[in-house]
Amino acid sequence: xxxxxxxxxxxxxxxxxLPPVEEAPEAAKVIQGRGPWRLAFERLxxxxxxxxxxxxxxxxxxxxxxxxxxxxxxxxxxxxQFRLIGEQSNGFPTGPFGKFPLGADDQGRDVLVxxxxxxxxxxxxxxxxxxxxxxxxxVMGLMAGYLGRTVDSIxxxxxxxxxxxxxxxxxxALASVEGGGSVTLVVIVLALFGWxxxxxxxxxxxxxxxxxxxIEAARSLGAGSWRIMFIxxxxxxxxxxxxxxxxxxxxxxxxxxxxxYLGVGVQPPTAxxxxxxxxxxxxxxxxxxxxxxxxxxxxxxxxxxxFNIFGDGVRDAFDPRADRLFV
Amino acid sequence: MAxxxxxxxxxxxxxxxxxxxxxxxxxxxxxxxxxxxARRIGGKAATPQLLxxxxxxxxxxxxxxxxxxxxxxxTPHRAGLLRGGLGTDYYFQIPVTHILRDAAPITFSLxxxxxxxxxxxxxxxxxxxxxxxxxxxxxxxxxxxxFFYSMPTFVLGLLLLLVFYFEFTTKxxxxxxxxxxxxxxxxxxxxxxxxxxxxWITLAVVSAAAYTRLAxxxxxDVLGEDYIRTARAKGLSERRVVLRHGLRAAxxxxxxxxxxxxAVLIGGAVxxxxxxxxQGLGYNAVQAIQNQDLPxxxxxxxxxxxxxxxxxxxxxxxxxxxDPRVRLT
Numbered sequence: 001x002x003x004x005x006x007x008x009x010x011x012x013x014x015x016x017x018l019p020p021v022e023e024a025p026e027a028a029k030v031i032q033g034r035g036p037w038r039l040a041f042e043r044l045x046x047x048x049x050x051x052x053x054x055x056x057x058x059x060x061x062x063x064x065x066x067x068x069x070x071x072x073x074x075x076x077x078x079x080x081q082f083r084l085i086g087e088q089s090n091g092f093p094t095g096p097f098g099k100f101p102l103g104a105d106d107q108g109r110d111v112l113v114x115x116x117x118x119x120x121x122x123x124x125x126x127x128x129x130x131x132x133x134x135x136x137x138x139v140m141g142l143m144a145g146y147l148g149r150t151v152d153s154i155x156x157x158x159x160x161x162x163x164x165x166x167x168x169x170x171x172x173a174l175a176s177v178e179g180g181g182s183v184t185l186v187v188i189v190l191a192l193f194g195w196x197x198x199x200x201x202x203x204x205x206x207x208x209x210x211x212x213x214x215i216e217a218a219r220s221l222g223a224g225s226w227r228i229m230f231i232x233x234x235x236x237x238x239x240x241x242x243x244x245x246x247x248x249x250x251x252x253x254x255x256x257x258x259x260x261y262l263g264v265g266v267q268p269p270t271a272x273x274x275x276x277x278x279x280x281x282x283x284x285x286x287x288x289x290x291x292x293x294x295x296x297x298x299x300x301x302x303x304x305x306x307f308n309i310f311g312d313g314v315r316d317a318f319d320p321r322a323d324r325l326f327v
Numbered sequence: 328m329a330x331x332x333x334x335x336x337x338x339x340x341x342x343x344x345x346x347x348x349x350x351x352x353x354x355x356x357x358x359x360x361x362x363x364x365a366r367r368i369g370g371k372a373a374t375p376q377l378l379x380x381x382x383x384x385x386x387x388x389x390x391x392x393x394x395x396x397x398x399x400x401x402t403p404h405r406a407g408l409l410r411g412g413l414g415t416d417y418y419f420q421i422p423v424t425h426i427l428r429d430a431a432p433i434t435f436s437l438x439x440x441x442x443x444x445x446x447x448x449x450x451x452x453x454x455x456x457x458x459x460x461x462x463x464x465x466x467x468x469x470x471x472x473x474f475f476y477s478m479p480t481f482v483l484g485l486l487l488l489l490v491f492y493f494e495f496t497t498k499x500x501x502x503x504x505x506x507x508x509x510x511x512x513x514x515x516x517x518x519x520x521x522x523x524x525x526x527w528i529t530l531a532v533v534s535a536a537a538y539t540r541l542a543x544x545x546x547x548d549v550l551g552e553d554y555i556r557t558a559r560a561k562g563l564s565e566r567r568v569v570l571r572h573g574l575r576a577a578x579x580x581x582x583x584x585x586x587x588x589x590a591v592l593i594g595g596a597v598x599x600x601x602x603x604x605x606q607g608l609g610y611n612a613v614q615a616i617q618n619q620d621l622p623x624x625x626x627x628x629x630x631x632x633x634x635x636x637x638x639x640x641x642x643x644x645x646x647x648x649x650d651p652r653v654r655l656t
Binding site: 157158160161163164165166167168169170172173174250254257258261262263264274277278280281286287290293294297300301304305307308309312 | 341342343345346349353354473474476477478479480481482485486488489493497587591597598601602609612613616617624625627628631632635636639
């Protein structure tokens with residue numbers, strides 16, 4: 001592990017103010033200031049579990065991006081049904097490791113190709129939902145914490161209500177009223193229920209930050225509330241928000257899959273992991289085609305596991321003293 | 328204490344009132360007008376006559392504030408929320424309260440067994456981890472917890488079904504676990520438990536993961552306190568120090584989480600009920616959505632929210648009992 005710039009002969013040693021001596025390489029190491037971001041990044045890079053999970057996440061992203069490649073190689077389109085080769089003589093779907101690397105589904109479609117396309121939905125919903133959730137939560141938390149009084153009570157009550165409403169039930173109800181279905185709706189529903197936890201965390205932070213002297217200084221210079229909230233306070237809570245966002249991604253992926261499993265998420269024929277698992281359950285299909293249940297399940301599990309481990313690493317990197325979520 | 332209770336209950340009433348506004352806004356305000364709302368209330372098999380009757384009964388052509396009042400208090404034809412009326416399930420032609428009455432015991436049985444199980448698993452593994460942090464056992468438990476924490480409920484449920492129901496029955500001829508169904512406790516307690524084992528395990532294992540972590544960190548905090556050192560210095564056995572002195576204080580955050588989680592479950596273990604075809608509240612909610620049967624969904628959402636609000640109040644009271652430092656004022 002190197003610290004700072006090594007061997008920059010042309011640079012002056014900041015400590016002695018003299019040109020570095022060639023014979024003593026230690027002296028050549030320029031002491032460089034490292035901000036909290038850089039420190040966090042380096043901690044993350046040294047954590048083996050985080051690096052491995054990051055690689056896994058990268059692979060999943062590549063699979064999602066390269067979904068058409070899978071379709072080209074196998075020659076099976078994502079929604080293409082192969083009634084002849086996709087079904088055995090008894091009418092059951094064809095098993096894996098033959099013409100279909102991970103088997104076929106009940107409609108003679110390629111499970112591998114659909115898994116790759118399904119990854120797109122999962123990742124998209126996971127990332128976009130987290131971003132939206134965190135954005136709403138941060139703004140609400142900043143307003144509740146900084147403006148206080150009436151705004152705080154109103155936002156506080158809204159938070160109480162969102163936490164009192166059973167998320168899944170309401171999400172299911174909302175999706176049904178809206179006709180169920182699109183990725184946009186799923187993202188909005190998930191964000192609508194997720195922001196309150198972020199708002200609580202941010203509010204707590206803002207309450208202590210707003211008493212600091214530099215905020216008073218900003219106010220005495222004539223800075224308005226919005227400027228203070230977003231320019232002066234927000235950068236100080238951003239690390240925690242990022243930590244929360246990274247742990248929110250796997251949660252959103254699971255929620256999205258759950259909504260699809262319940263039939264109110266992304267609608268068929270769009271390839272989606274939750275919907276595939278749901279289809280595998282219909283009529284006990286998994287009993288004759290285990291691959292149709294097991295492979296999407298594995299895909300989902302590996303993805304959430306990788307994101308959880310990575311998120312935990314991010315948390316640890318930003319705040320090494322805090323208790324880790326998992327060892 | 329009395330003052331605290333009154334204030335807390337008033338707060339709960341306020342939250343419930345806001346929930347009814349949210350539900351009303353979601354279900355009874357529609358840019359496409361009263362016909363669309365009536366169609367939603369009437370279910371997908373509604374006749375034009377029924378739709379007309381619904382518009383009249385619910386007063387859907389009246390101003391919103393009147394409609395909201397009907398929603399809360401009701402009209403001469405039907406009781407509103409405040410009078411315990413949840414409307415009629417037009418699809419099956421029965422009152423929603425009947426559906427809830429039939430479904431509630433199933434959901435309650437599921438929640439009861441699962442929550443006891445996960446509290447035991449979570450507490451035991453969490454305490455064992457905290458007593459010897461960084462030990463092999465600690466790492467073992469936290470790894471397992473991470474694994475199940477990442478596991479979606481329906482994935483675990485279906486995989487359990489695949490292995491313990493299907494593979495056991497067909498390949499090993501061990502018909503140990505039934506696939507689905509519910510037997511009422513009053514009819515046959517053993518069959519009741521037998522049919523619920525897999526759902527209980529599914530819910531408990533997935534939920535316990537969070538409790539392992541919560542119990543571990545809470546216990547670690549408490550065990551670092553001075554009074555624990557004092558207790559040890561007095562020569563108390565380690566067991567007594569951990570279980571009597573430590574656990575009591577460490578329980579508070581766990582109780583909070585537990586209250587909320589159980590309340591959410593009572594509102595319907597939507598996914599688990601769906602996986603194991605248990606016809607509880609959550610199952611009925613999903614079913615109602617497929618039939619476009621709004622009154623049932625609305626009823627379950629209201630009941631479920633009420634469960635959460637009540638649970639939060641109960642949690643606050645338990646707080647004070649567990650931790651004498653908490654003063655209820």
